[in-house]
Amino acid sequence: MMKTFGLGAVASLSLLLSCSNLPLWAQASLPGEQRTNGYDVEAAFEPQRQVLQGSSAVFYTGRKNFLYGVVMSEDGWILTKESDIHGAQDLSVRVDKNKYTEPKIMAKDGRWDLALVKIDAEGLTPVTFAESSAIPQGSWVIGNGSSSRANRRVSIGIISAKSRKIDGAAPVVMGVQLEEVENGLKINDVTADTGAAKAGLLKGDIITKFEGDTVLKRESLIEKILDNIPGDKVEVEYLRGGQKMTTEMELMAREDAFGEQQKSRNDQMSGDVSGRRNNFPRVLQTNLPLNSRTVGGPLLDLNGMCIGMNIARANRAESYAIPLEELKEIYHKLRKEASGN
Known part of the structure; x- marks a missing residue:
């Protein structure tokens, strides 16, 4: 069933965004529901939203959601962004519409900024990984957008550059x-x-x-x-x-x-970005319009398959994801650490 997602989404989106017969002024003034973050466009990606509904975790501190995670197993193992969850108080997690209290951070990998979290759960739906993260530049991808307590929403974009290493760290x-x-x-x-x-x-x-x-x-x-x-x-x-x-x-x-005066012009225009957004061994770059509160969840292709994990909002035009190959390797390493092996 997952392999039928792509054509329908592309056809629906093409129909919604087709405006070649409109005058120029109208092309710049699409109704809100038809824009890239509009409800009509999001409806074209309902199958992928359903995957995010069941296989992405939402982390809360108190009543405020602040981070996502990737469901890796039926019994409640979740990967998320370590630098964001570090030190957070009064934690809870929602997967689908169910709430889980007292999640435990079991292991972490600072090089990739990943934390392995365990919740007391059974019967969850882990992500299904694609065969490879090497999909063509320009391919549609889907991640978590803002969410209500009950329902996930989608963020829609494309692979915008070849996978590469992100050097350096913020001074x-x-x-x-x-x-x-x-x-x-x-x-x-x-x-x-x-x-x-x-x-x-x-x-x-x-x-x-x-x-x-x-x-x-x-x-x-x-x-x-x-x-x-x-x-x-x-x-x-x-x-x-x-x-x-x-x-x-x-x-x-x-x-x-030291404040805004230390930011580059690009950073001043970028809005809310991740605190840790560089120094990654390899990333997939997308143009997903994420923010610091919507990273941490799965990056999906048009078939609803996981090709990576959204790890950082870098600036107004770039978001980064850890490719599935490295993500799976790190997960197995952290599981061993968590079990003491």
Whole structure:
């Protein structure tokens, strides 16, 4: 049945979006229900929406949904985005219309930004994987859009580039101004609401060690900081009034620490993007109009088969997904870790 999805969806969508006989002014003014996020267009992808309904998980913190996941097994194993679920409180999960409380994070893979979560469930419908993620550029793909508590909605786009590695990580900062002194790095200023401020560091403190390594030069500290990604927690040892103290600090992306003036023009136009959106070994790139709250779920082809997992909204034109080949490999690795094997 899944292999009949594609032709119907394409035919319906082509009919809805065909406007070659309309004047130019009308082509730019399609009724809302016929636009790419409109209800008439979404209706063409109802079979794929049904797959998302049963095989994508919605994570909640309290009453607010903030993340999706991929259902990997009938008994409640789910993959999701680790940097987003890390530290979240009062967690619950909905699969289809059923709610599951007290999900447990069982294992994680920082390289791919994945977390393996277990819920107490039976009889779920795991995703069905396609034979390969290597589908042509320009192919239609479907992911999760915004959802109500009962029903999933779709986000529609295309494969917009060849699969590739995404290098680099967002520059991270502590949020301090430093001066080299005889016994370490003296803090001359602490920026409000940064990792340093939240960790309790104050003007006049002298940083002596970072992750257990002695630091006497600004350059050496910067090198150590740049080995991390936003959200990483590090141990800092410092002197206050001659007394040795230690604190744990969360490193932040420069743009988050210092505001809009640190963003590129593209980022300023991109709206809500993922906190972790780079440094992936390989991704599928799509133009799905996701945001930080709609990543984490399956990426489907027109047959309703899973070709990957949406892992990041990068900017106004790019979203990234982990290809199914790597996703399956990581899942089996994390299952072994979770079972202690």
